[in-house]
Amino acid sequence: MKIDKDLAIFGILILLVGFVFVPKIFVGSDSSVLTGNVISIDSGHVRDIQLQALQWDWSEPTIIVNSGELVRIRATSNDVAHGIAIPVVDFNLLIEPGKTNIGEFIAPSPGEYSYGCSVMCGPGHHNHRGKLIVI
Numbered sequence: 001m002k003i004d005k006d007l008a009i010f011g012i013l014i015l016l017v018g019f020v021f022v023p024k025i026f027v028g029s030d031s032s033v034l035t036g037n038v039i040s041i042d043s044g045h046v047r048d049i050q051l052q053a054l055q056w057d058w059s060e061p062t063i064i065v066n067s068g069e070l071v072r073i074r075a076t077s078n079d080v081a082h083g084i085a086i087p088v089v090d091f092n093l094l095i096e097p098g099k100t101n102i103g104e105f106i107a108p109s110p111g112e113y114s115y116g117c118s119v120m121c122g123p124g125h126h127n128h129r130g131k132l133i134v135i
């Protein structure tokens, strides 16, 4: 009779573990999708921006993104080396002729921000600027 009682207690413990801990694992993984900046990564959404830099302009002089989304810049140059610096998100990506360089940042809170070339690319470098609009 002692063995049957131990088995019953063991069975109850197994059931409790199943009911208490297993649902927590599923709730935990579901809720992590809904937190913080992880949203855009977990949902698979990436804002892909193809950007070509040239003396002294950009293929996308105005970049529009949604606040909180992951922005991926794929940058190329057909002339000389440039760079794209977006101070508000501490982003700086070198852009080299004949290459595609890729960088990512999380779009900040809504607003209008400026970006500019971070590599001395010739006499027009100081006006080599663009706009980042976050909605």
Ligand SMILES: [Cu+2]
Pocket: 053, 054, 055, 056, 081, 082, 083, 117, 118, 119, 120, 121, 125, 128
């Ligand atoms: Cu430049």
